[in-house]
Amino acid sequence: MTVLETTGLTITLDGQPLVRDVSLSLAARDRVGLIGESGSGKSLTALALLGLLPPGMRTSGRILIDGEDHLGAPDRRWRRVRGRTVSIVFQEPLTALDPLMPVGRQIAGPLRLHQGLNRSDAERRAIEWCDRVHLPDPARLVRALPHELSGGQRQRVALAMALACRPRVLIADEPTTALDVTVQAQILTLLDELIEETGVGLLFISHDLPVVAGLARHLLVMRTGRLVESGPVDDVLRRPRSGYARQLVASAAQVTRLARPSVHGEYR
Amino acid sequence: MSDPILSGHQLTRWFPGRTHPALDGVDVTVRQGISLGIVGESGAGKSTLLRQLLGVDRPTSGEIRFTGQPLDRIRHRAFRRQVQVVFQDPRSSLNPRMSVASIVAEPLRSLHIGTDRAARAERVAEVLTAVGLRPEDGRRYPHEFSGGQRQRIAIARALAPAPRILLADEPVSALDVSVRLQIIDLLKDLVDRLGLTLVLVSHDLAIVSQLCQEVLVMRHGRVVERGPTVDVLTNPADEYTRALLAAIPQLPLDLEEEP
Numbered sequence: 001m002t003v004l005e006t007t008g009l010t011i012t013l014d015g016q017p018l019v020r021d022v023s024l025s026l027a028a029r030d031r032v033g034l035i036g037e038s039g040s041g042k043s044l045t046a047l048a049l050l051g052l053l054p055p056g057m058r059t060s061g062r063i064l065i066d067g068e069d070h071l072g073a074p075d076r077r078w079r080r081v082r083g084r085t086v087s088i089v090f091q092e093p094l095t096a097l098d099p100l101m102p103v104g105r106q107i108a109g110p111l112r113l114h115q116g117l118n119r120s121d122a123e124r125r126a127i128e129w130c131d132r133v134h135l136p137d138p139a140r141l142v143r144a145l146p147h148e149l150s151g152g153q154r155q156r157v158a159l160a161m162a163l164a165c166r167p168r169v170l171i172a173d174e175p176t177t178a179l180d181v182t183v184q185a186q187i188l189t190l191l192d193e194l195i196e197e198t199g200v201g202l203l204f205i206s207h208d209l210p211v212v213a214g215l216a217r218h219l220l221v222m223r224t225g226r227l228v229e230s231g232p233v234d235d236v237l238r239r240p241r242s243g244y245a246r247q248l249v250a251s252a253a254q255v256t257r258l259a260r261p262s263v264h265g266e267y268r
Numbered sequence: 269m270s271d272p273i274l275s276g277h278q279l280t281r282w283f284p285g286r287t288h289p290a291l292d293g294v295d296v297t298v299r300q301g302i303s304l305g306i307v308g309e310s311g312a313g314k315s316t317l318l319r320q321l322l323g324v325d326r327p328t329s330g331e332i333r334f335t336g337q338p339l340d341r342i343r344h345r346a347f348r349r350q351v352q353v354v355f356q357d358p359r360s361s362l363n364p365r366m367s368v369a370s371i372v373a374e375p376l377r378s379l380h381i382g383t384d385r386a387a388r389a390e391r392v393a394e395v396l397t398a399v400g401l402r403p404e405d406g407r408r409y410p411h412e413f414s415g416g417q418r419q420r421i422a423i424a425r426a427l428a429p430a431p432r433i434l435l436a437d438e439p440v441s442a443l444d445v446s447v448r449l450q451i452i453d454l455l456k457d458l459v460d461r462l463g464l465t466l467v468l469v470s471h472d473l474a475i476v477s478q479l480c481q482e483v484l485v486m487r488h489g490r491v492v493e494r495g496p497t498v499d500v501l502t503n504p505a506d507e508y509t510r511a512l513l514a515a516i517p518q519l520p521l522d523l524e525e526e527p
């Protein structure tokens with residue numbers, strides 16, 4: 001069943017359209033990748049889907065969450081669905097986490113808000129979540145402040161926080177872009193494991209085609225505010241229809257070839 | 269084997285308040301015409317090493333040599349004419365208030381190259397053309413250019429004094445994927461055409477494999493593996509190098525084998 005659906009989503013700033021006529025839908029267990037370069041409008045789309053656009057931006061179209069239109073809804077209605085029905089993790093967990101609050105309390109926050117858990121139950125659940133995202137020594141780690149953790153550990157905390165209230169859709173906006181390549185690989189493995197276990201529907205946003213292709217089953221390609229291509233990952237990779245998608249696939253294939261000299265061995 | 273032009277011997281660099289050195293006994297040799305890649309993840313010490321090779325930071329112990337001479341015995345201008353640098357983010361490395369022509373001419377002025385304004389203007393037009401821009405682009409300002417074009421401007425500036433060595437610190441990481449390949453092609457072309465020796469710092473082995481004949485893999489301030497790029501990538505001896513290779517996101521293999 002569809003959890004999140006947007007049709008004809010258009011975002012304008014001072015009359016300039018930044019996102020034009022975007023439609024997409026997500027159900028539990030869906031794995032959708034949204035790919036595009038910087039400035040293509042992919043992050044704005046993500047923010048709009050959670051009612052988090054900066055003031056001054058205007059939206060039109062529909063954003064249905066469990067069938068209810070949330071476009072232009074007051075913040076108190078958005079707060080009921082954020083974290084509970086739809087969650088998000090951002091690129092840089094350091095800016096998404098409160099620097100002065102122990103990470104355990106940050107994971108516990110949404111549990112208290114949405115599930116009415118008392119403090120000690122929520123903190124116990126936070127420890128369980130730290131364990132689920134494979135953070136070392138969870139009982140001690142929940143007392144740490146974000147800056148005491150590594151970038152990869154912080155992103156694990158952000159994932160625990162996003163998934164703690166069992167949302168049915170998770171939006172991940174470039175969640176590994178700020179990480180080193182070996183840490184990125186670990187977080188991608190973790191994300192794969194968590195969405196499989198929890199059944200949460202995934203909207204994975206990235207500029208990096210090989211990263212998206214590894215997780216998503218359906219691919220959306222965005223350019224200058226519009227969706228220019230949509231289809232199963234395999235089809236888009238093998239038979240990209242738009243010129244832009246062809247270019248993205250060709251670039252990614254070239255990088256893949258470079259990284260695999262034992263197979264191709266075509267450089268000096 | 270060609271001669272070493274720039275080398276570091278047992279370089280160690282401590283930063284105050286740290287429990288581990290950023291560089292820990294690193295040896296590095298840059299030979300004429302043999303481009304070198306320095307790879308590793310954040311905190312490995314690659315940028316610290318690059319700053320030593322650039323002569324903008326001093327090692328706590330150890331020595332940098334240029335054409336066989338210790339760096340502190342060489343006149344700064346003579347060194348800087350031969351060794352230039354390009355940084356990661358062309359947004360922050362170009363002065364927004366200067367025209368492109370004066371940005372590119374800046375090293376010529378500061379290094380006293382070119383007899384007069386006209387000679388410098390000629391050189392600026394030449395290097396702008398070499399990086400795929402037009403001489404008339406010199407009249408414009410950095411903000412009028414895309415990220416990829418700005419990186420071309422930064423490369424033109426580095427090339428202006430006709431250096432032998434170009435150091436580049438993650439020169440394509442801030443760029444979008446398709447633009448990245450264009451800048452890699454440009455660097456490759458410049459190395460071939462101008463006989464430049466490139467020293468490239470990157471976390472991305474795919475890019476190093478494209479541009480560098482030799483590679484040095486760093487972790488925690490030390491060199492864990494070094495050798496011809498093709499050997500290191502096809503037959504990595506070190507466990508960390510293997511993990512680094514395995515972590516590179518790739519498209520499904522079967523995809524590429526279609527015509």
